[in-house]
Amino acid sequence: MDSRNKPFDVAVIGGGVIGLSVAWRATQRGLRVIVLERSDPGGATSRVAAGMLAPVSEAVLTEQPLLALGLASTRRYAEFVAELEEASGLGCGHLRCGTLLVGRDGDEALALERELALRSSLGLEVRRLRASEARVLEPALAPTLRLALDIPDDHAIDPRRLTAALAAALRGAGGTVRGQAEVIAVTIGDGRVGGVQLADEQISCEHVVVAAGSWSGMLAGVPDDAQVPIHPVKGQILELRDPSGAGLLARVLRMRGGYVVPRGDGRYVLGATMEERGFDTTVTAGACFDLLRDAIELVPGLAELAIEQLSAGLRPATPDNLPAIGPGAAAGLHWATGHYRHGVLLAPVTAELVVGGILGDDQLDGIDASAFAPARFATVGAGA
Secondary structure (H helix, E strand, C coil): CCCCCCCCCEEEECCCHHHHHHHHHHHHCCCCEEEECCCCCCCCHHHHCCCEECCCCCCCHHHHHHHHHHHHHHHHHHHHHHHHHHHHCCCCCCECCCEEEEECCHHHHHHHHHHHHHHHHCCCCCEEEEHHHHHHHCCCCCCCCCEEEEECCCEECCHHHHHHHHHHHHHHCCCEEECCCCEEEEEEECCEEEEEEECCCEEECCEEEECCHHHHHHCECCCHHHCCCCEEEEEEEEEEECCCCCCCCCCEEEECCEEEEECCCCEEEEECCCECCCCCCCCCHHHHHHHHHHHHHHCHHHHHCEEEEEEEEEEEECCCCCCEEEECCCECEEEEECCCCCHHHHHHHHHHHHHHHHHCCCCCCCCCCHHHCHHHHCCCCCCC
16 A cells, blocks of 8 residues: 555554553654543553563463563563663663562462572572571561572562653654554455544554553444454552652562562552452552551561552453454554553563564564464454
8 A cells, every 4th residue: 555645654553651652662763653641641540650661570381472572572671771861861760670480478488489490490589588688688577487589589679660751762863753643443454454533633654553551442433353352450549758768778679469669769669459340540548558567577677668559550461361463354553452461561672573564574582472463363353
């Protein structure tokens, strides 16, 4: 199809970390790109993400394709961030901090032994620590700690700073970012994408990338047999601030039911609940109490910090908990959604895979992306 009279080659639906990463990489490859975000760029799920880059600590035996993809994305992250910071002139808050998995009692210690065996069997770097060894690394840990696992290769990043840098780099490369621009429908005719429909505007383009997170399954115009089923999983988090600055914790701490993520500047994120509540984003007293109770039991010093913000976000989940990445059933339709808990982690590799699909590139560095093909849902239909 001749695209010379079309203002854009690619319309990306969704301005979170995934959509902005795809758009930035596509613009770098010479494509004319517009990002359309229903709220503010980076203002929805990405805004309340914790930002853990933790494929090793989050490894699950039954999700090995996801582990492989996460490790591939982690290997790209340092270069991705360095390039992005240079292009945008903004810092992303990337910390090479590592993670401690911690057990507070005998049952949790036994669970950690199983986690250690799993990671060792997969060839992942992990080290068993006695409680005293863990407190040498993190003196703020409670003396009641029983056992810990040290995972040195996990990182963390500040998603708000990351999305701000992505938007700036995208604009600097010639891309367009529009907030308060809700896409109502994808225009498809004769089996091929023709553009997207806003409330009062039609935008023509050769390719459409659906990166709308939990809202990805709500777009009109996509045939039932081309849909990707997505449902939201609510997560509530707290942001705390130490008035005296950084220093209470240097590493991400993961415990049963939650985590504590340092931002490196005296801020700490506590999260996160896992709730099947549809599109509800209410912050509840019970969830905040549970998160604070568990975190303070592990790190008593957190009780002295100021509460900066309480938030709730919606993770986009698919039926098999794996993302949908790549070309869809209609020509010109591409998916970059369903990342569930791993959107920030998988942003670099998702961007490469999606842009490669648009341009017809071969698979990257031997990555097998077949497990994430949107076509696996071809007969499922739309999500909630």
